[in-house]
Amino acid sequence: MKVVFKNKEAIVIGQKDFEEQHIFESGQVFRFLPAEKGYIGVAGDKRANIYMQDGNLHIFPCDESIFPFWRDYLDLDTDYTAIKDTLSFDDYVKESINYGSGLRILKQDPFETLISFIISANNNVKRIMGIIDRICTAFGEAKNDTFGTYYAFPTPAELIKASVQDFIECGAGYRAPYLAQTVKSINDGFDLEVIGEMEYSDAKKKIQQLHGVGPKVADCILLFAYGFGQAYPLDVWVKRVTRSIYLQDDCSLKEMSEFSYNKFGEYAGIAQQYMFFNVRKNGLPETIELDRK
DNA sequence: TCCCAGGGCTTGT
């Protein structure tokens, strides 16, 4: 990997498989917005403008000391071309890869991902973004960069100060008590670190002990924060695709989950992201919709 | 087993 640093900017020369829209509008992250060039957003306590230009990836502001953070966050060391080749044996995934060819799975902070995806339950992206933004503004640390003031995602110690009423005022609705209870569990010593070292099925059971975390939210956290490739988040759209194309209308969550691992193995979560991006953008395939009527 | 609980956006009238 060749990286040039100049004018407070990191430039990764010849970055492959990277399209800002595919990455930041695939439902995995809620703090990035379209900017003049690419997207600008906050991850943890760092903000950056991230954009592709002439085949190079630009990260601004970013110097040598911050670059390893973004390299890890943006999963730059994973070869997505190879993964796409591996997954292309399946026709629907292959078609989906054509639409979302520049998708990558971000490696986000576990606590931030946990809180964000509890909020995501039974909710739409715009509202989720608003709730998270208000929580960060109220409880996160204020920071300044060349774009102005922004707010870091609050730490567990900062967010323990938020009451159920505070979360309601941020717009969290009936998820407010789940948030308050889960933040308390983390502060009381629930260990988010060990999750990453566990077997997938044990990790999934463990994270579901937290209030507001069911099987779908658990898979989102395991995939987007810990990089468990076999986590296959079954939201309503992926359920529809999985039922329509691969299984039957009445199959259970367990059957779909087992199917995904048998079919895509360690790459199930990445296959899910390509399919999710495709189905959200283009809807279910026409033949499938006819079948369902 | 089924039903209900914010609320903002999307889709249909």
Place this chain on the structure above:
DNA sequence: ACAAGCCATGGG
């Protein structure tokens, strides 16, 4: 303009 539908999880 206005109403109905959408949505993961926990609790009754």
